[in-house]
Amino acid sequence: MNLSFGSNYRWWAFGAMAIGLFASVSDHGSVVVALPSISNHFDTDLPTTQWVLIGYALTISALLLPMGRMADIVGRKRVYVLGFVIFTVGALAAGLSPSVEALITSKIFQGVGAAMTQGTSMAMIVSTFPPEQRGKALGLQMSMVGLGGVAGPAVGGLLIDVADWRWVFFGGSVMGAVSVLAAIIIIDSKQVGQPTGDREAFDWLGAALSTGAMVSFLLGMTGGQRLGWLSPLILGALGSFVALMIVFVWWELRAPSPIMDMRLFKRRLFTFGVSASYLSFVGMSSVRFLMPFYLQAVLGFSPLQVGLMIVPSASMMIIMGPLSGRLSDRFGVRLFTVGGMAVTMSGLIVLSTLTPSSSFILAMVGMTMQSFGVGTFNAPNNSSILSVVEQSKYGVISGFLNLVRNSGNLTSIAVATVIVTASMASMGYPPSLAEVSVDSDPGLIAAFTSGLSLAFRFMSGFIFIAIVASYFKGTPIPPEKEIVLQEQPARGRTPA
Template structure:
């Protein structure tokens, strides 16, 4: 459902911008957040989640280190394409990320009450599940980020129409996520995770063949293949990750899954932007992807953008093929929880 919400958001956002203005995006999100807070307070039974009997102490050092790790990572990947990957601030942020990440891992492996229990990575199913989850969100986010630029800049659609074009993306992920989860419970998880990643790769390769004269059917075929693959993949993969760890550690596992999803989302946007901008700069254009929205279809700027779009989708498609290959090495069912010593 988290992934479906991610692709449904741009569709609703496009409608709100066209029908009202950009401020309504924040009005709606704030209202939904209030509803979610009230629902969580009323419906979630906290005692059910308190199954970890280890020390109730909190790892403040680990939390501080993790915050700095995420901050330096975001500074580097979010600004690298504009400031230049070899610029001083970006190199400093990258080196800081590596240093603080090493410090975080060192601390977590020695802490009595680690914020994130890295010993969970002893489980091959857990490790492969998180890695492929991260790579899946990298690819999914790149498509979700770049397609509106193509639909508006190359095909001339309004934000509202772009939102409608992206609606099947959300619908297929919601429906096929449920179907994939149900079928994987009956027939095993690995066939559906691998098949889902292969479908996602096929969709991304189809999107890589787009041109300024492509039809809407071409776009929808690529979008539906990619979203269908993601839907088939996510539910079985998440179930596999959780099944690899005993129930008392599911709170920590949930944190790892959220971390892989959110870091994949940020990384996907940054990598996709960097690829497109690099191609645009190589073509002699300014490193401003937003300029595509107001460009004329016959200009060199749009041609450079299309070349960058193709490169980005080809890279992401190859990433999904690599993820499918990695998934082949996971356990078919993942039903053996990782045996970790209690603190």
């Protein structure tokens, strides 16, 4: 049987890419669980060990745009397979690392491969399915991302208990190798985006500017709380980000073959859809970051119990992604984008009512509502964005959407941390989340909870703006008209 051209090819192809999605997402969650064991093994402090994750995340975010564009130029399968080869070798090297410095270096190398796969997988999945099933395809992708996010910490914890932390990385290398084989055997280059004709030039200057801008932004956002937002290093990093972004936009508007076609932002649906996506992650990530502190330090639950409490809300992403994606293909996206964000905002408002004496049921209801809303929103919103993008740009836009997600996550955590620690400081307590534990003074717990409530109210404001953007962004181009869009030149044209 020729899997590449069988009648069920799209499902074989999705299965192959689903393995890769699961491997990439679960790897992150399992490494988070392994950090304390790694710190103990190498006798290093936790801030140093955290660079295993920070270096990996910085590399991915910095390279998403260039790798997505590279995939559009040289072929998506080629970049995807090479990316998982690098991912696999990096994971193996991480497991064999003799020092924490070698481990951090291996994870940075692995991050290069992860950027190559994350910048192409969405484009490959969407290209495999017809336009009228794009929402379903993106929903299925989200389901695999959610499944990997739930399974990663559990699998990582099991491997550490049965063997040791090195097997977290060895397990990732095995999954990476399976992903490489599945992609080589099943995926057809032509059906996932293989360029024909003369190859476009790669915009090396644009790649350098975008990489520098993202590294500056991410370093500023991750180091602001620790070093102080007014410290010279942080101000320099954020100032460099602004300067590099200005130069990047200027260059991209003049480059003959830009990394990112800035004229896409003339399309209202694209601009409003991307803005709503960023704001949705700003609202969502603060919950995932702060609620474990509340459940453990305030309500006194163990880490295992907290993990079990988070499963129902995480499952909403797995369930609602495919469901809302499929339904949006039939009934349009506005109901699901506006409705999803409305439920998310309601969940945040519920969480903003938490007190030190609240029931864990109230916390679970708020988390589940918030996750339900985000799961309902994402696939239809991404589908609408891609409806006004030429297929030749799917790779770089897929990378861009992943970059929007990563940036929103970091912004959310940074802003929420500032609000909570400022509230703690205003009530006379040290402005540090490290002070929050089950043994903390009741007054400190009250100060933390007050800050948490204020942070969630503040985040609900971002979600309200996302609701407005989703309502006014317009109607996606119907599938039958997208064929015309793909055939028209990209520059100087704004779809109706």
